[in-house]
Amino acid sequence: MKRNIYLLILFVLVSLSAIGQRADLDRQVEDLFGPEATGIWIRYYKGKVNGLNDVLLALGHDGEQYKGFYKYLKSGQTYYLNGQRKGEKFECIEFLENGEQTGLLKGSINDDTLLAERFDNREKYLQTFDLARLKKMDLGLVDCSNGLWLKALEGDVLNDHTRILLQKEPEGLLKGIIQFNDKVSTYDLKGECLDKDCREARLNLFNPIGKSLGSFNMKQLEDEMYEISLNKTSQEKSLYRVELKNTYPLHCSTYQGVEMAYNYIFPVMDDPDFNEWMLAHFKSWLTPLLTAGDSIGWDPEMPDKEMALAWMDVEYLGPKWISGFITFYDPTTTRSKREAFIYHFKKKKNIVWTDLVQDISTTKVNIDHFILQEKEKMKLRESKAAAQWITEEAFDDVCIRKDGFCFSSGFNGIFGERKIIMPYVFIKPYLKSKRFIAKL
Numbered sequence: 001m002k003r004n005i006y007l008l009i010l011f012v013l014v015s016l017s018a019i020g021q022r023a024d025l026d027r028q029v030e031d032l033f034g035p036e037a038t039g040i041w042i043r044y045y046k047g048k049v050n051g052l053n054d055v056l057l058a059l060g061h062d063g064e065q066y067k068g069f070y071k072y073l074k075s076g077q078t079y080y081l082n083g084q085r086k087g088e089k090f091e092c093i094e095f096l097e098n099g100e101q102t103g104l105l106k107g108s109i110n111d112d113t114l115l116a117e118r119f120d121n122r123e124k125y126l127q128t129f130d131l132a133r134l135k136k137m138d139l140g141l142v143d144c145s146n147g148l149w150l151k152a153l154e155g156d157v158l159n160d161h162t163r164i165l166l167q168k169e170p171e172g173l174l175k176g177i178i179q180f181n182d183k184v185s186t187y188d189l190k191g192e193c194l195d196k197d198c199r200e201a202r203l204n205l206f207n208p209i210g211k212s213l214g215s216f217n218m219k220q221l222e223d224e225m226y227e228i229s230l231n232k233t234s235q236e237k238s239l240y241r242v243e244l245k246n247t248y249p250l251h252c253s254t255y256q257g258v259e260m261a262y263n264y265i266f267p268v269m270d271d272p273d274f275n276e277w278m279l280a281h282f283k284s285w286l287t288p289l290l291t292a293g294d295s296i297g298w299d300p301e302m303p304d305k306e307m308a309l310a311w312m313d314v315e316y317l318g319p320k321w322i323s324g325f326i327t328f329y330d331p332t333t334t335r336s337k338r339e340a341f342i343y344h345f346k347k348k349k350n351i352v353w354t355d356l357v358q359d360i361s362t363t364k365v366n367i368d369h370f371i372l373q374e375k376e377k378m379k380l381r382e383s384k385a386a387a388q389w390i391t392e393e394a395f396d397d398v399c400i401r402k403d404g405f406c407f408s409s410g411f412n413g414i415f416g417e418r419k420i421i422m423p424y425v426f427i428k429p430y431l432k433s434k435r436f437i438a439k440l
Contacts, residue, residue: 029060032067032080039063045114047131057114057131066092070129074192076204076212081105094118097415098383105129147198148250150176150267152317153226155242163402164242165314166203167250167267168193174201177315179402184423186315186403187213208406208419209378246270251279262286264310269322273348282310285328315401318440320345323399325408336411340399353398353405356431363430367422371395371407374420386415395420402440 029042045057049072059068059081066085071078079102083092094103104123107116111133118127153164160183166176172193179186191203199220205213217229224244229237248270254263264282268275289308309329316323323342330337342351357363375395379387393409395418400406404423411417424437431437 025058029058029068032069032082033060033062037062042068043109044134045131046134047114047129049118049127049129051128051130055129055131057129059109059114066090068092076190090116097386148252148265150248150250150314151244152246152248153242153244155226155228155240157228157240157242158230158238162242164189165317166201167314168198169250169265172196172198174198174203175313177401178205181402184403186401186421191215208421209381210416210418211381251275253282262289262308262310266312266326267314269345271345274322274343274345277343277348277350278312281326285310289330289332315399315406316440321400321440323401325397325399327411338397338408338410338417340397340408342400353400356433356436357427358430358432363427366430367427370422370426371420378418378420389415390418393418400440 025044026042030037030040033040040060040062042058042060045059047055049055054073055070056073057068057070059066061067064084066083067081069078069080079094079096081092081094083090083105089106089108092105093101094105095101101121103121103126104119105116106119107114107129113133114129114131116129116131117125118129120126148168148170150165150167153166155162157178158180161181163179163181164176165179166174166189168174174189174191174193176189177186178189188206188208189203190206191201194200194202194217201218202215203218204215207213216231219227219229221227221241226242226244228240228242230240231237248267250265251268252263252265255261264286266278266282286308308331310326312324312326314322314324321342321344324340326339326341328337328339329335340353342353342356343349344351354360375390375393379390382390389412390409395407395409397408397410398405399408401421404421405427407420407422409418428434428437
């Protein structure tokens, strides 16, 4: 039960970027109150809406008002809350990230449950929420025993040669990318297994700025073949086949000590030098955390352990290169940070993206101008708060993808992450070797 609840919370953050942690959720709620707010208590509830759909609800209170959000765990749809206590009950306005009001949530809270009803803007009854409180002791270690993998598949989809990298994580959660070679475009995938052996899956497609573009089903057939089913209309489907080219196991380490627990996950490649480099990188992150945990101690009122987490997202995998992002969560600071990597298998080392270009001072002026233009375009589709966050982000975590250099924001508890893709046609004049692109 502990593991299941913990990983349901993980799914909320995966829908935004990747695996998450309890303190990241704390920060989401605290950010809603603003930087000057103090004395906020935060509670988490999980349960069903109308007995069908699983939701996670986070609710904070500063002594005067409630603020928080709830998220449908399967679709990732999020609604924000702002309200007050009225007698023995609470009443919250419900709204989207862009500020559009979508309804009201009215109900009661006791020590272990939250019972509420949802109404539309005309106060017409819509749904019933029956949720149970999650306590910190419910957060447990990740289960590393259940056949975790990264699969590489290839085939023709939508008349384009297509490559899929799909990673299975604990509790049947899936993430990855899909590359269309002729269109020179890459999209993010997030979803879940539909059966115990993950022979069938449901996957959602996202563009680099996090906008959902639809979904599709994938089913394993015989002889390493998989069938992709796209819904053209409610009555018509398009079927495509892709072939499994390779399966890489995930290295998953989990530990529970006296003061602290940790977990880190990364794919094991057919290259011992890369695996050793990645393992050493994770251990170099972990060692000072264990030392810090011993020196500062942890919350004596909480019987569970503080959890340090790290994981890897692959944005590109080819015969010569592997590239992506590593995310670290540090419980001593309750912050997450990301690092990009571009590892060259033959050279047996990680390469900084600036090493691939000529005079970096000149090149960076042009790149900074491109990033600024893309940020301005991105902000037009965002809420005021998200636009302000995008303005302040440096987008200085850079990896390579099939379709260009990938500049990523940091991770934000409310807005998740955003990516800006700089096509190679723009940066080609500044590359030290034009052959670099041809080899991808």
